[in-house]
Amino acid sequence: MQEAIRETGFKPNEIARSLYKKSSRLIGYIVPSILNVFLNEIGRAIEDEAFQNGFKMILCNSDEDPGKEAAYINMLTSMNADGIIITANNEHLDEEIRNCPLPIVVLDKNAGTHYTASVQSDNYTGGKIAAEHLLDCGCRRIVLMRGPQQYTSTQQRFLGYVDACNERGVQPLFLSSQYSYEESIRSSRELLERFPEVDGILASTDMMAMSLYKVLCEQGRRVPDDVMIVGYDGVALSELITPTLTTVAQPIEEIGRLAAKLIIEQVATNNIQQKENILPVSLKIGETTKRKNK
Amino acid sequence: MQEAIRETGFKPNEIARSLYKKSSRLIGYIVPSILNVFLNEIGRAIEDEAFQNGFKMILCNSDEDPGKEAAYINMLTSMNADGIIITANNEHLDEEIRNCPLPIVVLDKNAGTHYTASVQSDNYTGGKIAAEHLLDCGCRRIVLMRGPQQYTSTQQRFLGYVDACNERGVQPLFLSSQYSYEESIRSSRELLERFPEVDGILASTDMMAMSLYKVLCEQGRRVPDDVMIVGYDGVALSELITPTLTTVAQPIEEIGRLAAKLIIEQVATNNIQQKENILPVSLKIGETTKRKNK
DNA sequence: CTGAAAGCGCTTACAG
DNA sequence: CTGAAAGCGCTTACAG
Numbered sequence: 001m002q003e004a005i006r007e008t009g010f011k012p013n014e015i016a017r018s019l020y021k022k023s024s025r026l027i028g029y030i031v032p033s034i035l036n037v038f039l040n041e042i043g044r045a046i047e048d049e050a051f052q053n054g055f056k057m058i059l060c061n062s063d064e065d066p067g068k069e070a071a072y073i074n075m076l077t078s079m080n081a082d083g084i085i086i087t088a089n090n091e092h093l094d095e096e097i098r099n100c101p102l103p104i105v106v107l108d109k110n111a112g113t114h115y116t117a118s119v120q121s122d123n124y125t126g127g128k129i130a131a132e133h134l135l136d137c138g139c140r141r142i143v144l145m146r147g148p149q150q151y152t153s154t155q156q157r158f159l160g161y162v163d164a165c166n167e168r169g170v171q172p173l174f175l176s177s178q179y180s181y182e183e184s185i186r187s188s189r190e191l192l193e194r195f196p197e198v199d200g201i202l203a204s205t206d207m208m209a210m211s212l213y214k215v216l217c218e219q220g221r222r223v224p225d226d227v228m229i230v231g232y233d234g235v236a237l238s239e240l241i242t243p244t245l246t247t248v249a250q251p252i253e254e255i256g257r258l259a260a261k262l263i264i265e266q267v268a269t270n271n272i273q274q275k276e277n278i279l280p281v282s283l284k285i286g287e288t289t290k291r292k293n294k
Numbered sequence: 295m296q297e298a299i300r301e302t303g304f305k306p307n308e309i310a311r312s313l314y315k316k317s318s319r320l321i322g323y324i325v326p327s328i329l330n331v332f333l334n335e336i337g338r339a340i341e342d343e344a345f346q347n348g349f350k351m352i353l354c355n356s357d358e359d360p361g362k363e364a365a366y367i368n369m370l371t372s373m374n375a376d377g378i379i380i381t382a383n384n385e386h387l388d389e390e391i392r393n394c395p396l397p398i399v400v401l402d403k404n405a406g407t408h409y410t411a412s413v414q415s416d417n418y419t420g421g422k423i424a425a426e427h428l429l430d431c432g433c434r435r436i437v438l439m440r441g442p443q444q445y446t447s448t449q450q451r452f453l454g455y456v457d458a459c460n461e462r463g464v465q466p467l468f469l470s471s472q473y474s475y476e477e478s479i480r481s482s483r484e485l486l487e488r489f490p491e492v493d494g495i496l497a498s499t500d501m502m503a504m505s506l507y508k509v510l511c512e513q514g515r516r517v518p519d520d521v522m523i524v525g526y527d528g529v530a531l532s533e534l535i536t537p538t539l540t541t542v543a544q545p546i547e548e549i550g551r552l553a554a555k556l557i558i559e560q561v562a563t564n565n566i567q568q569k570e571n572i573l574p575v576s577l578k579i580g581e582t583t584k585r586k587n588k
Numbered sequence: 589c590t591g592a593a594a595g596c597g598c599t600t601a602c603a604g
Numbered sequence: 605c606t607g608a609a610a611g612c613g614c615t616t617a618c619a620g
Contacts, residue, residue, distance in 0.1 A: 019309070059354070
């Protein structure tokens with residue numbers, strides 16, 4: 001019999017099976033954009049953890065569109081996925097999640113309801129050590145380029161940044177931006193217009209840091225001599241570009257693995273252990289900052 | 295009745311439905327790595343085209359692992375996806391495809407069997423115009439950093455490069471590399487060791503061009519004054535980095551949309567129209583090349 | 589120990 | 605026109 005199966009190359013229909021078993025050993029990962037390198041690096045970690053435990057990962061791009069998000073959540077529910085890991089910033093998400101019978105792990109946001117767990121890194125400390133590093137380097141006119149305000153990650157980093165400034169008697173300055181390339185470039189120009197005397201910038205992603213670097217070069221400002229830049233995330237690219245970025249490195253591998261583990265454990269034990277999971281960040285010094293000698 | 299459906303928020307189980315209908319209005323997109331920006335940009339285009347026609351896209355990361363590839367192909371078959379778009383470089387792929395009942399569109403490779411169609415850009419011309427541009431700029435020791443040899447795209451670009459060199463009486467030089475960051479950096483160093491007198495480099499992706507730029511900077515070579523670089527792909531990042539890359543731009547949007555259209559049409563008409571689809575490339579001039587004045 | 593039946597959530601062709 | 609039955613590809617509990 002086993003031999004017959006091997007010889008004919010018979011492969012059972014896993015989805016038909018899942019119809020009865022209520023589990024397809026599938027984890028869905030929904031991101032606002034598959035062009036976001038940081039989220040993709042997390043995806044690699046999710047997939048590694050998933051495969052090591054006999055699960056597959058399906059990646060879905062929601063395009064920040066609540067309709068697509070709902071469509072993918074419904075699709076994953078239909079196929080009896082064992083859980084969903086999601087990053088999203090729309091207000092309908094809480095409701096979507098409440099109506100979804102699958103276990104859900106949210107990244108970059110606090111767990112809003114009792115249906116979910118969340119995995120994040122320590123954004124408050126991230127904002128704080130980034131600001132402190134710029135202060136230590138001798139910067140006095142530091143501007144934070146914030147990400148979208150719906151994310152609690154953005155809010156927490158802002159608080160850390162403000163506290164660091166206040167502790168050192170420096171005025172906190174900031175403006176907001178979106179994550180897309182176009183918006184990053186636009187916001188970078190706006191930042192230099194509104195704060196021409198800036199000498200240090202905290203970006204909210206490494207990509208934004210790259211945009212800032214480009215615009216600073218265009219305007220003849222030298223990095224790090226005239227203006228220093230600190231990125232955020234610590235994606236692989238931050239070391240590949242020239243100059244290498246000083247950045248707040250999130251524990252990308254751990255974030256992804258933990259999110260996957262929470263789903264996988266839930267399949268076995270039938271309840272998610274920890275609600276809020278906060279992982280530590282670290283500062284990675286690159287070539288976009290240096291201590292000023294006076 | 296309709297009202298009752300709306301009020302209770304009833305959502306039909308699409309997968310159970312597909313069990314009977316043999317179609318789930320789903321397109322699978324399998325890539326060797328979700329860290330590959332070029333393939334992700336194609337994925338955005340596939341998804342846009344898919345959604346406009348009432349299809350969803352599922353992205354799967356094969357990790358260049360034939361086992362994972364087979365697992366995802368089997369999964370997509372199980373869920374009655376309407377087709378698969380795949381980029382892959384392993385030798386087992388042809389067999390996998392032959393055993394898969396779904397329509398398959400292959401990117402970056404010729405259609406090997408009559409079960410498939412392929413969508414590629416004009417790699418021969420791409421290799422040729424890149425080399426010609428470097429020759430026009432005054433380079434005489436041009437090295438091609440090739441990608442993995444299993445891809446016909448790599449082979450075609452190589453032929454274009456060699457023809458351009460021969461036509462101008464310049465010796466074609468090359469070495470091979472892989473697409474990962476680590477390998478790109480390693481190969482960049484190797485290139486400079488083996489060809490210290492190089493004055494122009496053709497990279498096989500924009501990421502490799504960035505690695506080359508980094509290594510050249512480390513070794514005190516100026517770009518474009520001492521060595522010029524031409525990238526390949528024309529990803530959004532190639533304009534965001536400093537210096538901006540001169541690169542052979544592939545028609546990313548068109549590649550993705552066409553691949554999706556081939557699947558979608560096949561659902562309607564029940565046969566794939568064109569087998570081999572070759573789309574035109576164009577040279578995008580950036581700051582990593584310039585005409586030498588003697 | 590083997591084999592036919594019922595059920596997972598749907599759709600469609602068919603009987604009433 | 606409505607409603608029950610059969611079937612999509614599986615699994616499991618149950619009858620023989």
